[in-house]
Protein backbone atom coordinates (compact mmCIF):
# COMPACT_ATOMS: atom_id res chain seq x y z
CA UNK A 521 0.00 0.00 0.00
CA UNK A 522 1.67 3.21 -1.05
CA UNK A 523 1.32 6.62 0.44
CA UNK A 524 -0.98 8.06 -2.23
CA UNK A 525 -3.86 5.72 -1.59
CA UNK A 526 -3.56 6.09 2.12
CA UNK A 527 -4.12 9.69 2.90
CA UNK A 528 -5.66 11.14 5.96
CA UNK A 529 -8.57 13.47 5.96
CA UNK A 530 -9.35 15.46 9.05
CA UNK A 531 -12.96 15.25 10.20
CA UNK A 532 -14.95 17.36 7.80
CA UNK A 533 -18.24 15.61 7.89
CA UNK A 534 -21.13 17.82 7.03
CA UNK A 535 -23.93 16.15 8.83
CA UNK A 536 -27.30 17.00 7.36
CA UNK A 537 -29.74 17.43 10.19
CA UNK A 538 -32.20 14.65 9.48
CA UNK A 539 -34.61 15.99 12.09
CA UNK A 540 -34.65 19.37 10.43
CA UNK A 541 -35.13 17.75 7.02
CA UNK A 542 -38.24 16.00 8.27
CA UNK A 543 -39.39 19.00 10.29
CA UNK A 544 -39.62 17.07 13.54
CA UNK A 545 -38.06 17.57 16.96
CA UNK A 546 -35.17 15.49 18.28
CA UNK A 547 -37.48 13.52 20.54
CA UNK A 548 -40.13 12.89 17.90
CA UNK A 549 -41.88 9.53 18.15
CA UNK A 550 -41.68 6.93 15.42
CA UNK A 551 -45.26 7.76 14.44
CA UNK A 552 -44.52 11.47 14.11
CA UNK A 553 -41.47 10.73 11.98
CA UNK A 554 -43.44 8.43 9.72
CA UNK A 555 -46.32 10.86 9.35
CA UNK A 556 -44.03 13.77 8.56
CA UNK A 557 -42.08 11.67 6.08
CA UNK A 558 -45.24 10.59 4.23
CA UNK A 559 -46.45 14.16 3.99
CA UNK A 560 -43.13 15.42 2.61
CA UNK A 561 -42.59 12.43 0.35
CA UNK A 562 -45.97 13.02 -1.28
CA UNK A 563 -45.07 16.64 -1.80
CA UNK A 564 -41.65 16.02 -3.31
CA UNK A 565 -42.10 12.71 -5.07
CA UNK A 566 -40.50 13.04 -8.52
CA UNK A 567 -43.65 11.76 -10.21
CA UNK A 568 -45.75 14.41 -8.56
CA UNK A 569 -43.33 17.26 -8.45
CA UNK A 570 -40.39 16.86 -10.83
CA UNK A 571 -37.29 18.92 -10.20
CA UNK A 572 -37.16 18.22 -6.47
CA UNK A 573 -35.12 15.02 -6.61
CA UNK A 574 -32.55 16.37 -4.15
CA UNK A 575 -35.18 17.25 -1.58
CA UNK A 576 -36.78 13.89 -2.10
CA UNK A 577 -33.48 12.08 -1.63
CA UNK A 578 -32.73 14.06 1.54
CA UNK A 579 -36.17 13.24 2.95
CA UNK A 580 -35.80 9.58 2.12
CA UNK A 581 -32.31 9.38 3.61
CA UNK A 582 -33.51 11.16 6.75
CA UNK A 583 -36.37 8.70 7.09
CA UNK A 584 -34.12 5.75 6.38
CA UNK A 585 -31.96 6.77 9.33
CA UNK A 586 -34.59 7.99 11.78
CA UNK A 587 -37.06 5.15 11.23
CA UNK A 588 -34.49 2.52 12.16
CA UNK A 589 -33.95 2.54 15.95
CA UNK A 590 -30.32 1.39 15.62
CA UNK A 591 -29.42 3.88 12.91
CA UNK A 592 -31.22 6.63 14.79
CA UNK A 593 -29.31 5.89 17.99
CA UNK A 594 -26.04 5.93 16.07
CA UNK A 595 -26.99 9.16 14.38
CA UNK A 596 -27.95 10.79 17.69
CA UNK A 597 -24.59 9.80 19.11
CA UNK A 598 -22.85 11.49 16.22
CA UNK A 599 -22.09 8.38 14.20
CA UNK A 600 -21.64 8.39 10.45
CA UNK A 601 -23.43 10.92 8.28
CA UNK A 602 -25.63 8.20 6.91
CA UNK A 603 -26.47 7.07 10.38
CA UNK A 604 -24.40 3.96 9.84
CA UNK A 605 -22.15 4.70 12.74
CA UNK A 606 -19.74 1.91 13.21
CA UNK A 607 -21.41 -1.30 12.25
CA UNK A 608 -20.35 -4.18 14.44
CA UNK A 609 -17.54 -5.96 12.70
CA UNK A 610 -17.17 -3.08 10.28
CA UNK A 611 -18.43 -2.43 6.82
CA UNK A 612 -21.60 -0.72 5.74
CA UNK A 613 -24.43 -3.06 4.86
CA UNK A 614 -26.06 -3.80 1.56
CA UNK A 615 -29.27 -2.07 0.72
CA UNK A 616 -29.83 1.30 2.28
CA UNK A 617 -31.41 4.11 0.39
CA UNK A 618 -32.88 2.07 -2.44
CA UNK A 619 -34.80 -0.18 -0.09
CA UNK A 620 -36.91 2.47 1.52
CA UNK A 621 -37.76 3.94 -1.85
CA UNK A 622 -39.23 0.68 -3.00
CA UNK A 623 -41.03 -0.36 0.14
CA UNK A 624 -42.96 2.85 0.42
CA UNK A 625 -43.87 3.36 -3.21
CA UNK A 626 -44.37 -0.22 -4.12
CA UNK A 627 -42.17 -0.40 -7.14
CA UNK A 628 -40.19 2.79 -7.06
CA UNK A 629 -40.34 5.66 -9.46
CA UNK A 630 -38.86 4.07 -12.52
CA UNK A 631 -35.65 4.91 -14.23
CA UNK A 632 -35.69 8.15 -16.10
CA UNK A 633 -32.23 7.45 -17.49
CA UNK A 634 -32.79 3.88 -18.68
CA UNK A 635 -32.16 0.59 -16.96
CA UNK A 636 -30.03 0.31 -13.82
CA UNK A 637 -26.61 -1.06 -14.68
CA UNK A 638 -26.01 -4.45 -13.08
CA UNK A 639 -22.42 -3.52 -12.49
CA UNK A 640 -22.02 -0.63 -10.08
CA UNK A 641 -19.35 0.88 -7.90
CA UNK A 642 -19.47 -0.42 -4.36
CA UNK A 643 -20.37 1.76 -1.43
CA UNK A 644 -17.89 3.52 0.74
CA UNK A 645 -17.70 2.02 4.19
CA UNK A 646 -16.90 3.59 7.52
CA UNK A 647 -15.38 1.63 10.36
CA UNK A 648 -14.00 2.74 13.69
CA UNK A 649 -10.75 1.58 15.19
CA UNK A 650 -9.55 2.06 18.74
CA UNK A 651 -5.91 3.04 19.06
CA UNK A 652 -3.85 4.02 22.06
CA UNK A 653 -2.48 7.50 22.63
CA UNK A 654 1.06 6.52 21.75
CA UNK A 655 0.02 5.17 18.33
CA UNK A 656 -2.02 8.30 17.67
CA UNK A 657 0.84 10.57 18.64
CA UNK A 658 3.67 8.72 16.95
CA UNK A 659 2.03 6.47 14.35
CA UNK A 660 2.01 2.71 14.05
CA UNK A 661 0.17 -0.22 12.53
CA UNK A 662 -3.02 -1.80 13.80
CA UNK A 663 -4.93 -4.87 12.70
CA UNK A 664 -8.52 -4.23 11.75
CA UNK A 665 -11.16 -6.86 11.09
CA UNK A 666 -13.42 -5.68 8.31
CA UNK A 667 -16.51 -7.50 7.12
CA UNK A 668 -17.25 -6.31 3.64
CA UNK A 669 -18.53 -7.39 0.25
CA UNK A 670 -15.97 -9.06 -1.97
CA UNK A 671 -16.27 -10.41 -5.51
CA UNK A 672 -17.95 -13.83 -5.57
CA UNK A 673 -15.27 -16.27 -6.62
CA UNK A 674 -17.76 -18.79 -7.97
CA UNK A 675 -19.00 -16.51 -10.78
CA UNK A 676 -16.26 -13.85 -10.69
CA UNK A 677 -18.90 -11.20 -10.20
CA UNK A 678 -21.04 -12.09 -13.21
CA UNK A 679 -23.90 -13.39 -11.03
CA UNK A 680 -24.66 -16.25 -13.43
CA UNK A 681 -24.19 -20.00 -13.12
CA UNK A 682 -21.42 -21.40 -15.24
CA UNK A 683 -22.49 -21.82 -18.86
CA UNK A 684 -25.54 -19.54 -18.54
CA UNK A 685 -26.00 -15.91 -19.54
CA UNK A 686 -27.80 -12.74 -18.56
CA UNK A 687 -30.81 -12.19 -20.83
CA UNK A 688 -32.77 -9.15 -21.90
CA UNK A 689 -35.99 -8.77 -19.93
CA UNK A 690 -38.95 -9.83 -22.04
CA UNK A 691 -41.45 -7.65 -20.19
CA UNK A 692 -39.77 -4.24 -20.61
CA UNK A 693 -37.54 -5.22 -23.51
CA UNK A 694 -34.50 -3.93 -21.70
CA UNK A 695 -35.85 -0.51 -20.68
CA UNK A 696 -36.03 -1.38 -16.99
CA UNK A 697 -39.33 0.44 -16.61
CA UNK A 698 -42.87 0.29 -17.87
CA UNK A 699 -45.37 3.12 -18.27
CA UNK A 700 -48.51 2.88 -16.27
CA UNK A 701 -51.61 5.03 -16.02
CA UNK A 702 -52.65 5.53 -12.41
CA UNK A 703 -55.53 7.27 -10.77
CA UNK A 704 -54.44 9.15 -7.65
CA UNK A 705 -55.76 11.83 -5.33
CA UNK A 706 -53.96 14.29 -7.55
CA UNK A 707 -55.69 13.12 -10.72
CA UNK A 708 -54.68 10.75 -13.44
CA UNK A 709 -50.97 10.39 -14.00
CA UNK A 710 -48.72 8.49 -16.35
CA UNK A 711 -45.90 7.15 -14.31
CA UNK A 712 -42.79 5.29 -15.20
CA UNK A 713 -42.69 2.29 -12.94
CA UNK A 714 -39.82 -0.03 -12.34
CA UNK A 715 -40.32 -3.23 -14.26
CA UNK A 716 -41.44 -5.91 -11.83
CA UNK A 717 -39.85 -8.66 -13.82
CA UNK A 718 -36.27 -7.37 -13.89
CA UNK A 719 -36.46 -4.86 -10.98
CA UNK A 720 -35.24 -2.08 -13.22
CA UNK A 721 -32.14 -3.78 -14.59
CA UNK A 722 -33.54 -4.40 -18.06
CA UNK A 723 -31.97 -7.82 -17.91
CA UNK A 724 -32.73 -10.99 -15.98
CA UNK A 725 -30.51 -13.77 -14.71
CA UNK A 726 -32.38 -17.02 -15.44
CA UNK A 727 -29.84 -19.11 -13.53
CA UNK A 728 -28.33 -17.04 -10.74
CA UNK A 729 -25.05 -18.13 -9.20
CA UNK A 730 -25.83 -20.27 -6.16
CA UNK A 731 -23.05 -18.76 -4.09
CA UNK A 732 -24.11 -15.09 -4.39
CA UNK A 733 -27.72 -15.40 -5.62
CA UNK A 734 -26.82 -13.32 -8.64
CA UNK A 735 -25.42 -10.32 -6.79
CA UNK A 736 -21.87 -11.04 -7.92
CA UNK A 737 -20.47 -10.52 -4.45
CA UNK A 738 -20.47 -12.11 -1.03
CA UNK A 739 -19.70 -10.86 2.46
CA UNK A 740 -16.41 -11.85 3.89
CA UNK A 741 -14.35 -10.94 6.91
CA UNK A 742 -10.74 -10.06 6.40
CA UNK A 743 -8.04 -8.64 8.61
CA UNK A 744 -6.31 -5.56 7.29
CA UNK A 745 -3.15 -3.92 8.51
CA UNK A 746 -3.87 -0.23 8.82
CA UNK A 747 -0.98 2.18 8.97
CA UNK A 748 -1.76 4.97 11.40
CA UNK A 749 0.12 8.13 10.45
CA UNK A 750 1.80 9.98 13.32
CA UNK A 751 -0.23 12.86 14.68
CA UNK A 752 -3.79 11.63 14.14
CA UNK A 753 -6.36 12.51 16.77
CA UNK A 754 -9.80 11.39 17.88
CA UNK A 755 -12.10 11.56 14.86
CA UNK A 756 -9.41 11.61 12.18
CA UNK A 757 -10.48 9.56 9.18
CA UNK A 758 -8.04 7.56 7.14
CA UNK A 759 -9.23 6.94 3.61
CA UNK A 760 -8.24 3.68 1.97
CA UNK A 761 -9.01 3.80 -1.73
CA UNK A 762 -10.91 0.81 -3.14
CA UNK A 763 -10.90 -1.05 0.17
CA UNK A 764 -14.64 -0.63 0.79
CA UNK A 765 -17.21 -3.09 -0.47
CA UNK A 766 -17.11 -4.16 -4.10
CA UNK A 767 -20.14 -3.20 -6.16
CA UNK A 768 -22.89 -5.46 -7.46
CA UNK A 769 -22.01 -7.42 -10.56
CA UNK A 770 -18.31 -7.27 -9.80
CA UNK A 771 -18.23 -3.46 -9.87
CA UNK A 772 -15.23 -1.55 -8.53
CA UNK A 773 -14.88 -1.28 -4.76
CA UNK A 774 -15.79 1.85 -2.86
CA UNK A 775 -13.43 3.44 -0.38
CA UNK A 776 -12.96 2.42 3.19
CA UNK A 777 -12.86 5.16 5.79
CA UNK A 778 -11.29 4.27 9.07
CA UNK A 779 -12.12 6.64 11.89
CA UNK A 780 -9.70 6.52 14.78
CA UNK A 781 -10.85 6.64 18.35
CA UNK A 782 -8.07 7.28 20.81
CA UNK A 783 -8.36 5.49 24.13
CA UNK A 784 -7.48 7.23 27.39
CA UNK A 785 -3.95 7.04 28.62
CA UNK A 786 -3.34 6.86 32.34
CA UNK A 787 -0.54 9.42 32.36
CA UNK A 788 -0.74 11.56 29.24
CA UNK A 789 -3.50 13.55 27.63
CA UNK A 790 -3.54 14.96 24.16
CA UNK A 791 -3.95 18.69 23.77
CA UNK A 792 -3.64 19.42 20.05
CA UNK A 793 0.00 18.77 19.19
CA UNK A 794 0.96 18.94 22.85
CA UNK A 795 0.85 16.23 25.44
CA UNK A 796 -0.09 17.02 29.00
CA UNK A 797 0.63 15.32 32.28
CA UNK A 798 0.48 16.25 35.95
CA UNK A 799 2.94 15.50 38.75
CA UNK A 800 2.87 16.11 42.47
CA UNK A 801 5.99 17.30 44.26
CA UNK A 802 6.55 17.77 48.01
CA UNK A 803 6.29 21.33 49.29
CA UNK A 804 9.95 21.24 50.30
CA UNK A 805 11.06 20.43 46.75
CA UNK A 806 8.81 23.18 45.36
CA UNK A 807 10.36 25.67 47.79
CA UNK A 808 13.97 24.59 47.47
CA UNK A 809 13.96 23.49 43.83
CA UNK A 810 14.74 19.98 42.57
CA UNK A 811 15.40 17.87 39.53
CA UNK A 812 13.23 14.78 39.36
CA UNK A 813 13.22 12.01 36.76
CA UNK A 814 10.04 11.72 34.72
CA UNK A 815 9.24 8.87 32.33
CA UNK A 816 8.08 10.18 28.94
CA UNK A 817 7.39 8.43 25.62
CA UNK A 818 11.02 9.39 24.84
CA UNK A 819 12.39 7.73 27.97
CA UNK A 820 13.31 9.24 31.33
CA UNK A 821 13.77 13.01 31.28
CA UNK A 822 14.93 15.44 33.95
CA UNK A 823 12.05 17.54 35.16
CA UNK A 824 13.41 20.74 36.63
CA UNK A 825 11.34 22.16 39.47
CA UNK A 826 12.57 25.71 40.02
CA UNK A 827 12.97 26.96 43.59
CA UNK A 828 9.75 28.68 44.58
CA UNK A 829 7.49 26.73 42.21
CA UNK A 830 3.81 27.34 42.89
CA UNK A 831 1.08 24.76 42.63
CA UNK A 832 -0.37 24.84 39.11
CA UNK A 833 2.90 25.87 37.44
CA UNK A 834 3.34 24.27 34.02
CA UNK A 835 6.80 22.97 33.15
CA UNK A 836 7.46 22.61 29.43
CA UNK A 837 9.59 19.90 27.85
CA UNK A 838 10.01 21.31 24.35
CA UNK A 839 9.58 18.98 21.42
CA UNK A 840 8.45 15.98 23.46
CA UNK A 841 4.79 16.29 22.55
CA UNK A 842 2.83 14.54 19.80
CA UNK A 843 3.98 14.47 16.20
CA UNK A 844 2.29 16.93 13.89
CA UNK A 845 0.33 15.35 11.08
CA UNK A 846 2.24 15.53 7.76
CA UNK A 847 5.18 17.23 9.43
CA UNK A 848 8.49 16.29 10.94
CA UNK A 849 7.98 18.55 13.93
CA UNK A 850 6.45 17.80 17.29
CA UNK A 851 4.52 19.65 19.94
CA UNK A 852 5.62 20.05 23.55
CA UNK A 853 5.12 18.06 26.70
CA UNK A 854 3.44 20.26 29.29
CA UNK A 855 3.59 19.08 32.87
CA UNK A 856 1.46 20.70 35.51
CA UNK A 857 3.06 20.68 38.94
CA UNK A 858 0.93 20.19 42.03
CA UNK A 859 2.56 21.08 45.31
CA UNK A 860 1.74 18.68 48.12
CA UNK A 861 1.21 20.21 51.51
CA UNK A 862 2.54 17.81 54.16
CA UNK A 863 0.03 16.31 56.55
CA UNK A 864 0.51 14.09 59.62
CA UNK A 865 3.47 16.07 60.98
CA UNK A 866 5.40 14.48 63.82
CA UNK A 867 6.52 16.60 66.75
CA UNK A 868 9.90 17.44 65.33
CA UNK A 869 8.50 18.42 61.94
CA UNK A 870 5.81 20.52 63.57
CA UNK A 871 8.48 22.33 65.60
CA UNK A 872 10.48 23.02 62.46
CA UNK A 873 7.42 24.39 60.66
CA UNK A 874 6.59 26.61 63.62
CA UNK A 875 10.14 27.84 63.62
CA UNK A 876 9.98 28.50 59.88
CA UNK A 877 6.70 30.39 60.26
CA UNK A 878 8.30 32.49 62.98
CA UNK A 879 11.33 33.30 60.82
CA UNK A 880 9.07 34.27 57.93
CA UNK A 881 6.80 36.37 60.12
CA UNK A 882 3.88 34.10 59.32
CA UNK A 883 2.76 33.06 62.83
CA UNK A 884 -0.56 34.87 62.48
CA UNK A 885 -1.25 34.63 58.74
CA UNK A 886 -3.77 36.85 57.08
CA UNK A 887 -5.51 36.01 53.88
CA UNK A 888 -4.01 38.01 51.05
CA UNK A 889 -6.35 39.12 48.33
CA UNK A 890 -4.84 38.00 45.06
CA UNK A 891 -5.30 40.43 42.21
CA UNK A 892 -2.31 39.52 40.09
CA UNK A 893 -1.76 36.61 37.74
CA UNK A 894 -0.69 34.41 40.57
CA UNK A 895 -4.23 34.39 41.92
CA UNK A 896 -5.67 30.96 42.22
CA UNK A 897 -8.49 31.66 39.78
CA UNK A 898 -6.16 32.99 37.11
CA UNK A 899 -4.02 29.94 37.49
CA UNK A 900 -7.05 27.73 37.08
CA UNK A 901 -8.05 29.72 34.02
CA UNK A 902 -4.57 29.30 32.60
CA UNK A 903 -4.73 25.63 33.21
CA UNK A 904 -8.07 25.23 31.48
CA UNK A 905 -7.10 27.52 28.63
CA UNK A 906 -4.08 25.30 28.11
CA UNK A 907 -1.44 27.99 28.61
Ligand SMILES: [Zn+2]
Pocket residue numbers: 672673674675676677678679680729730731732733734735736737
Ligand atom coordinates in the same frame (compact mmCIF):
# COMPACT_ATOMS: atom_id res chain seq x y z
ZN1 LIG B 1 -21.58 -15.70 -7.65
Ligand SMILES: [Zn+2]
Pocket residue numbers: 689690691692693694695696697715716717718719720721722723
Ligand atom coordinates in the same frame (compact mmCIF):
# COMPACT_ATOMS: atom_id res chain seq x y z
ZN1 LIG C 1 -37.89 -5.71 -17.26
